[in-house]
Amino acid sequence: xxxxxxxxxxxxxxxxxxxxxxxxxxxxxxxxxxxxxxxxxxxxxxxxxxxxxxxxxxxxxxxxxxxxxxxxxxxxxxxxxxxxxxxxxxxxxxxxxxxxxxxxxxxxxxxxxxxxxxxxxxxxxxxxxxxxxxxxxxxxxxxxxxxxxxxxxxxxxxxxxxxxxxxxxxxxxxxxxxxxxxxxxxxxxxxxxxxxxxxxxxxxxxxxxxxxxxxxxxxxxxxxxxxxxxxxxxxxxxxxxxxxxxxxxxxxxxxxxxxxxxxxxxxxxxxxxxxxxxxxxxxxxxxxxxxxxxxxxxxxxxxxxxxxxxxxxxxxxxxxxxxxxxxxxxxxxxxxxxxxxxxxxxxxxxxxxxxxxxxxxxxxxxxxxxxxxxxxxxxxxx
Amino acid sequence: xxxxxxxxxxxxxxxxxxxxxxxxxxxxxxxxxxxxxxxxxxxxxxxxxxxxxxxxxxxxxxxxxxxxxxxxxxxxxxxxxxxxxxxxxxxxxxxxxxxxxxxxxxxxxxxxxxxxxxxxxxxxxxxxxxxxxxxxxxxxxxxxxxxxxxxxxxxxxxxxxxxxxxxxxxxxxxxxxxxxxxxxxxxxxxxxxxxxxxxxxxxxxxxxxxxxxxxxxxxxxxxxxxxxxxxxxxxxxxxxxxxxxxxxxxxxxxxxxxxxxxxxxxxxxxxxxxxxxxxxxxxxxxxxxxxxxxxxxxxxxxxxxxxxxxxxxxxxxxxxxxxxxxxxxxxxxxxxxxxxxxxxxxxxxxxxxxxxxxxxxxxxxxxxxxxxxxxxxxxxxxxxxxxxxxxxxxxxxxxxxxxxxxxxxxxxxxxxxxx
Numbered sequence: 106x107x108x109x110x111x112x113x114x115x116x117x118x119x120x121x122x123x124x125x126x127x128x129x130x131x132x133x134x135x136x137x138x139x140x141x142x143x144x145x146x147x148x149x150x151x152x153x154x155x156x157x158x159x160x161x162x163x164x165x166x167x168x169x170x171x172x173x174x175x176x177x178x179x180x181x182x183x184x185x186x187x188x189x190x191x192x193x194x195x196x197x198x199x200x201x202x203x204x205x206x207x208x209x210x211x212x213x214x215x216x217x218x219x220x221x222x223x224x225x226x227x228x229x230x231x232x233x234x235x236x237x238x239x240x241x242x243x244x245x246x247x248x249x250x251x252x253x254x255x256x257x258x259x260x261x262x263x264x265x266x267x268x269x270x271x272x273x274x275x276x277x278x279x280x281x282x283x284x285x286x287x288x289x290x291x292x293x294x295x296x297x298x299x300x301x302x303x304x305x306x307x308x309x310x311x312x313x314x315x316x317x318x319x320x321x322x323x324x325x326x327x328x329x330x331x332x333x334x335x336x337x338x339x340x341x342x343x344x345x346x347x348x349x350x351x352x353x354x355x356x357x358x359x360x361x362x363x364x365x366x367x368x369x370x371x372x373x374x375x376x377x378x379x380x381x382x383x384x385x386x387x388x389x390x391x392x393x394x395x396x397x398x399x400x401x402x403x404x405x406x407x408x409x410x411x412x413x414x415x416x417x418x419x420x421x422x423x424x425x426x427x428x429x430x431x432x433x434x435x436x437x438x439x440x441x442x443x444x445x446x447x448x449x450x451x452x453x454x455x456x457x458x459x460x461x462x463x464x465x466x467x468x469x470x471x472x473x474x475x476x477x478x479x480x481x482x483x484x485x486x487x
Numbered sequence: 488x489x490x491x492x493x494x495x496x497x498x499x500x501x502x503x504x505x506x507x508x509x510x511x512x513x514x515x516x517x518x519x520x521x522x523x524x525x526x527x528x529x530x531x532x533x534x535x536x537x538x539x540x541x542x543x544x545x546x547x548x549x550x551x552x553x554x555x556x557x558x559x560x561x562x563x564x565x566x567x568x569x570x571x572x573x574x575x576x577x578x579x580x581x582x583x584x585x586x587x588x589x590x591x592x593x594x595x596x597x598x599x600x601x602x603x604x605x606x607x608x609x610x611x612x613x614x615x616x617x618x619x620x621x622x623x624x625x626x627x628x629x630x631x632x633x634x635x636x637x638x639x640x641x642x643x644x645x646x647x648x649x650x651x652x653x654x655x656x657x658x659x660x661x662x663x664x665x666x667x668x669x670x671x672x673x674x675x676x677x678x679x680x681x682x683x684x685x686x687x688x689x690x691x692x693x694x695x696x697x698x699x700x701x702x703x704x705x706x707x708x709x710x711x712x713x714x715x716x717x718x719x720x721x722x723x724x725x726x727x728x729x730x731x732x733x734x735x736x737x738x739x740x741x742x743x744x745x746x747x748x749x750x751x752x753x754x755x756x757x758x759x760x761x762x763x764x765x766x767x768x769x770x771x772x773x774x775x776x777x778x779x780x781x782x783x784x785x786x787x788x789x790x791x792x793x794x795x796x797x798x799x800x801x802x803x804x805x806x807x808x809x810x811x812x813x814x815x816x817x818x819x820x821x822x823x824x825x826x827x828x829x830x831x832x833x834x835x836x837x838x839x840x841x842x843x844x845x846x847x848x849x850x851x852x853x854x855x856x857x858x859x860x861x862x863x864x865x866x867x868x869x870x871x872x873x874x875x876x877x878x879x880x881x882x883x884x885x886x887x888x889x890x891x892x893x894x895x896x897x898x899x900x901x902x903x904x905x906x
Contacts, residue, residue, distance in 0.1 A: 360884055375887040380880035387879055388820050391813070395803030396796045417792045417799075424789075466785055472795075473788030477769050 117156065117171040117178065122185050124155055129191040131447050137192055138303040143267055144192040146225070152193060153222030157182050161202045161339070166209055167217050168202075176339070176405035180346040180397070187350025190454045192304040194264040196343045197227035201272045203339040204228070204283060207332045208324035215270065215285060227268040228336060229286075229310055231261035237463040239274060239333050244312060246277035246284060252318040253277065255284060255292075258311050261461065265308025266297040272323065273312070274333065280326040281333065290315050302453045337462065338404045338411055341419045344458040345397040348426045351451045352390045359386075359433040366438075379436065386432055389425045396421050413475040420468035423459040430455050506566070507573035513550050518543070518581040529759045531586055531708035532699070537621065537663035540584035544618030547584070547754070554592075554616040556751040561600065562613030568751040568805070575756045583755035584618070590659055591615055592752045593745035594738055595622035595668055599687075602726045602734045607687065611666065624738060625655040625669035625688065625712060630903070632657065633874050635670070635739070636679045636732055637893070639903070640714065642671035642686065649673075649686070649724075651694070651717040657868075661710040662697055664690055670735050673728055675899040682898055683731035686723045694718065704861040739870065743818035743878075746825055746869035749801040765794065766836050766855075774850065775840055783839050790835040797821075797828045816882040819875040826872050829865035833858055 128148060137144065152158075160175035160182070162168020170178045179199060186195060202219060205212050218224040230239050244257030255275060262271065271286045288295055292315035298307040324332050363374025363383060373379055400418035403411040430452045434441035441448050459465065501509070521527065529536045547553040548562075555571040557563025564570070596615050599608055599622075614620035628638050640653025651671055661667060667688045674682030688695075694717030699707040726734040744750045758764040768787035769778075777783040801821050807813030836855040837844055844856035866872045880886045893901040 363884075363886060372887065374880075374884075377877070377889060380884075380886050381873070381876040383884055383886065384823075384876035384879035387884060388823055391803060391807075391817075391820055392796050392800050392824065395799040398803060399799040414795075417795045420789065420792045421796045465789075469785045469788035469792060470781060471788070472792045473768070473784045476788075476791050480769065 111172055114172050114178065114181070118181055118185065121155060121157070121182055122188075124152070125185055125189050125191050129186075129189050129193070131189055131450060134190060134192060134304055134450060143264060143304050143306045144194065146222075146267070149193055149225065150222035152195075153220065157195060158198055158202065158220045158222060161199060162206050162216060162220060166206060166213065167220055168206075174405050176342070177401055179339075180342055180401045183343045183346035184350035184353075187347035187454070188354045190303075190351065190450045194225050194227065194267065196340060197263040197268065198225060199343060200228045200336045200340045201226040201270075204272055204323060204332050204336045207335060208328055211320045212285070212323065219270070224270050225264060225268045226270040226272060227262050227264050228340070229259035229262045229265070229271040229273040230333075231259060233258055233260045233309065237461075237467055239337055240281050240330060242274040242276050242281060244273060244275040246275040246282060246317075246322075248278065249316065252316065252321060253284060255286060255312040255315040255317060258309065260298065260307070260309040262308045262310055264306065265310055266295050266306060268308075271310065278326075281329050282326060283323045283329060283332065284317055284321045285323060286312070286315060286317065286321065290317070292316070300457055302457045303450060305454070305457060334412060338400075338415045340462045341415045342397065342401050342404055344462060345393070345400060345418045345422045348422050348455055348458055349390075349394050349397050351455055352393060352426055352429055355430055355433050355448065355451050356386055356390050359383075359436050362437060373436070382432060382436065386429055389429050393422045393426060393429075410479070413472065413479060416463075416468040416471040416475060419463055420465045420472060423463075423465035423468065426455045427452065427459050503569050503573050506570050507577050510552060510574050511577040513552065514578055514581050517546055517550055518578075518583070521580055521582050523580075526758070526764065527582060529586055530706075531660050531759070532706050534663065536586060537660070540586050541618040541621070543582065543584040544587055544616070548617045553754075554612070554752075555754060557596070557600065557612060557616065561608050562616045571751050571754065574754065578755050579757060581755075585755055585757070585759045586660070587615075587618070587621065588750075588753040588755070589745045590624050590742070591620075591622045591664075592754070593750040594624060594741045595666075597741040597750070597752050598668065598734060598738045599725070601737045602685075603687070604725075606722075607725065611687070620666060621660070621664040623658050623661045623664040623667045623690075624742075625658050625661070625667040626735070626738070627655065627657040629654055629656050629711070633871055635735060636683065637898075637901070637903070638670050638672060638683065640669070640671045641675075642673045642684060642719075644673075647721070649719045649721075651686070651688075651714040651719060654711065654713045656700070656709075656711040658710050658712060660708050661690060661712060662699065666690060667712075668725065668734070668738065670731050672898065673731075676897050677729075678895050679893055679898045679901065680732040682729055683735065684728050685725040685731040685734035686719055687725050688717070688719065688723060692717055692719075702861065702864070704857060706861075740816075740818065742869050743822045743875065746822050748797075748825060749805045749818065749821050751805075766790070766832055768835075768839075771836065771839055771855075774852065775843060777839065786835050786838055790832050793828050793831050797824050800824050814883040816878055819878040819883075822869065822875045823872050823879075826866040830862055833862045 159168035160170045160179040172178055198219060205216050209216060219226050232243055244259060246253045246255050269288055271288060273284045273286050275282055275284060292313045294311040296309045298309055300307055364372050366373045396418040400414045403414040434448050440446050554563030555566050555574055556568060559565040596612050599611055611620060615622055626635055628640060630639060631637055640655060642649045642651050667690055669686045669688045670683055671686060672682055673684040694715050696713040698711045700709040700711055701707050772778045772783050772787060804813060804817045804821050808815055808817055837859045840852045840855045843852040847853045877889060881888050
């Protein structure tokens, strides 16, 4: 995410930033919320034209990145989106594309439609009442003569009510598989779920005997766990990167507030009790940035440690980020808890991400298990 | 021993990978491997580890791997940090003179490099790199630690000599050292920062009485020194007379980076000895019968995540300061992260061991309870975390400085106690 040296990346970043500031400002987010809209499809098509959707896709499939490292470029987009808590399906679309490019056979047209922003796709992985367990779906896929039949319920599908296509995890012949399901297919019912975010909406999706042809399956049974792992990594680093953008912005204007706001005849930033709080916030921001950068790098290079470093970042950022924003609210005083102030927009998004795709506690358990595994294999190797 | 000023010749165009490969081969031939089940117990408070460290340092020197980031004219290899990091990676599992890293190399030699005379640099840096000189800091005093510029050890001019009287404390391993960087007051008629001078003191000089300080955990590595008419020449002055604060500031800068673990002058990574080894949580959970307890696994996972984030933060801050995206004072960020991570790890071990950590069940788990008792040392040593938070908020974020009642006042008129 610190690719400021590359002029093409700088240009991409500044184009993305001015688009976000103009077309996805905080006041725009408030307007969308008032109107009960999550995002506008036309806006998303223009975002796609800027290249956001092509970053994870290799050139031979119609994609391409600015720096040659699409994962890092995408993390940069997420970080910039965090600065304005932008609306839009960047996360679900990217997560689905991350999966499709691992097994693109027969999906070229779909990938193309998603890249140009014509089709909004989302990952249907959560199931009602169940925690984050992407490899243990209860939704079933039964082979039929000509394809598969899907039954079951998914929920917390991001932008599900605005999506045309879902990538659905399901159990099939004892293995986990993923299927592309159009939301207008017979037997699919989509019900909007609101979230604590102002514009990010989710959906509960029922599959009642949905018939798919054989081309709907993505990847082989052997490939699928690794593809799901990759999608999970992309989902998590996008959250972390967006949160880094949020924390950076919130801390910047909260520091400014420390200079501008006076009480007892002096700026509140001159009181040691608050100065030390500010120092902690700065440390946590840099720590979140450092661990996110490490996770993004590991995912970009497909390191053996990618799963571990993603869980380290996701657990750390999830543990600290909401508290950092809450402290910024505290530093603002009463204005911080008003609807009028923008702080709650940032707190909403941060809290949402804290808890989706694995809570800090769930990722701490993963860190323990992965570290144990890694040390065992190291011992074995030596 | 030969007194050559430069290390054996090496190839300047060698890539990091080639360097690492050569170091790997050399280490295998020349350095002792650590037995993971029985690592050397490097107690900084004992004499033997220091003799051993000097011997190992000499081996590194003879092999051409001492002072990787120190300039060539002072006996180092003059290579970028990447080479040191590569060496650190390949040297894992070997016995290295880790206790010489801090303060000798990372703080004292680094400060000498920045501020001392050409003659002092040529004398002391190669000597340290050969393992002939151990260097320490003589900064804190019994009357105060955080307010370093308020030192009251005095250096008075008598003829062509400086005569030192006063006391220093919390000097790490001074009993095993050859020289100490000592801050003393040479002018009492000017405000506190303006009347200080740094001296490089031979510790075997007459006029120095040394005493060990015993800590809560029984360690006796820290010392207290009393100076009674210690005489020094002008050649002992580091930097300029009355400009000692500039030298001390460089020391503090290097200290914050070193304490956080972000100095390119440190060679080798890993534990100094048994008590410094990172907690093996998998083993701890097994030993306490909680291998399958999700609560204990989660606590351990959290501590491991924090440990890794600390490493990532060190890297991030190092490169951020280098490329200008972070303020030069950001070493204080890793200084605090170091303390907080230690605290979390000690707290986690105490939680996981429970009753076994406080009553000796002949299973060696009580050491986690013992370790907890010394938890705050990581937040105190090397400058308190309170001072580090002042540094971050004032220098990095730009908030107003704390009110100082001694500002602009001749030091002799500054109140130093209630009376």
